[in-house]
Amino acid sequence: MAVSPQLSLISPTDEAMSVSQFNAAVKRMVQGQIPALWLRGEVVGLKPHPKGHWYFSLRDGEAQVRCAMWRTYTQRAGKPPKDGTEVFVLARADFYEAKGEFQLSITRMLPTAGVGAAQRELERVREALQRDGLFDPARKRRLPELACTIAVVTSLAGAALHDITTVVKKRWPCCRLLVIDARVQGEGAVEALVAALRLVNRLTGVDLCIVGRGGGAREDLAAFNAEAVCRALAAVRVPTISAVGHETDISLTDLVADYRAPTPSAAAEAAVADRLEVRRQLDDLAARLAGGLGGRTRLAAERLGRTADRLHAAVEDTVRRERTRLERLAAQLDALSPLRILDRGYAVPVGPEGHVLKRRDDFPPGAPFTLRVADGTVPARVEPAP
């Protein structure tokens, strides 16, 4: 129900709203009109509720506003800040109906000093890695064309593994994923990632390593900017792909890895070939294999034919054996679908008795014969002698 100025003009007995109706209407207005935004201010009067929620005010020199931060969000924010701490908060305007109070609902809180320190640390690590050549394009290794065993360093509890598995299953199921579980955020994440990356080097037969996680708040991606993690990634012996968060997030591991994927799904796409493409490649190789041997055997058969004419009958046995082998292989050649020579536009002339006509003598003027083509036969006749 919208609050309208006309309310005052109509009869109070019929039309008066209850306080709860009014507050509910105000709450809808407040929530609908102001988008979530970042505010900067000082925390005052923070009272942690036994259930884990925080209530406090945010103020600057001239104004203040009531804030509530629910337990789901306070858990990630760490310890409650002391009075007077300057913070950034991600806030959504809200209205507390029971008390008729305007307040902000806070989903994230970062001490401004911490943000500054994190930024300085990021710059320090970036410079150190740059100095040691870890971002050098010349260091980048090519990803294998057909990865069969892929190490995946991520959290078993996260969404990244599911995304990677889904893509790999669709594109390249003849593959093995070796998952190394590691915390990817919060306390212990750096140590866990370093240990997992070191473990990759102890696995045998791994073609490629993907390290990453799904999207999250910027501070949740912090472990992927840690110097130790970057150096451990650089020390991985197989080509590496880094896939951290969403497309817009860039972490230092992205710069160190041989390939940066915008998301875990994209990492999987880059990591494996498409099964259909490889199948086409195999068909092509089959055709070339058949063609390659075809050329060789034709040459050899001609030579054998000439030899047979000249040599003694004793040699003919050997020739016959070779011919049998050639014929057997020719049958195998025929079984390879690309060798169906008729499909390529050749035709075979066949005489009335069903034998193949191969020499000029097989075509006396005026003689009827049949042409066998890809999809059947065509009756034909040799031109009469002029």
Next chain:
Amino acid sequence: MTIADDLARLEEIVRKLEADDVELDAALKLFEEGVARLRSARDQLGSAELKVQQVLEQAGDLRVTDLDG
């Protein structure tokens, strides 16, 4: 033998066969191997089901267990 090995070897065989300087006997052997590699690669491509496993370290030893793909 992985499909990558099969494909690499097939490429090599085809290149050798396409060059004319291979003896017939060697060519036949190459062809026979090529057919076998082709079959192996096609089998792997056709029948494969993605295997997802977890690597765990226990007291310094590595252990691999299946995960639900």
